[in-house]
Amino acid sequence: MKPFVLMSLIACGCLMWGTMLWAADTGGEASFQSLRCNTCHKPDRRSAGPSLPEIAKAYNGQQQRLVQYLKGETEPLMDLGKRQVMESKLEKTKEISEAARKDLADYILSSGGK
Numbered sequence: 001m002k003p004f005v006l007m008s009l010i011a012c013g014c015l016m017w018g019t020m021l022w023a024a025d026t027g028g029e030a031s032f033q034s035l036r037c038n039t040c041h042k043p044d045r046r047s048a049g050p051s052l053p054e055i056a057k058a059y060n061g062q063q064q065r066l067v068q069y070l071k072g073e074t075e076p077l078m079d080l081g082k083r084q085v086m087e088s089k090l091e092k093t094k095e096i097s098e099a100a101r102k103d104l105a106d107y108i109l110s111s112g113g114k
């Protein structure tokens with residue numbers, strides 16, 4: 001086998017493996033980015049909205065409750081007096097699938113707030 005064929009096979013394999021790992025692990029994170037939640041919710045500090053660990057701490061593993069919030073079915077738990085800022089964002093999370101909302105909730109809950 002010519003060396004470059006071997007090289008491209010290896011490169012291709014690594015790429016596929018990497019993509020598989022990424023897809024398995026980061027569904028929630030990917031939506032968090034693509035829905036632009038990350039512009040206001042940072043992993044390390046409060047910005048326009050509470051930081052990810054602050055939210056994780058407040059919700060303390062209550063995935064169901066967080067999923068309901070993302071559906072617009074519950075009152076905000078933290079309630080920082082800025083709920084209208086989130087109202088337009090919740091329009092987006094109401095539109096995604098239940099599975100995608102769970103992934104999003106899992107991502108938020110696993111963000112170092114334990």
Ligand code: HEC
Pocket residue numbers: 032035036037038039040041048049050055066069070075076077078079080081082083084085086089090092093104108
């Ligand atoms: C424009 C800035 C902004 C964006 C974008 C944004 N948020 Fe927020 N978020 C806030 C603010 C401000 C609060 C505090 C709201 C309050 O006082 O109730 C908040 C609160 C929250 C809370 C806590 C709610 C509670 O129970 O008190 C969650 C969970 C949350 N956001 C998730 C998201 C998700 C998921 C997205 C993306 C779809 C998102 N946010 C996008 C600003 C933002």
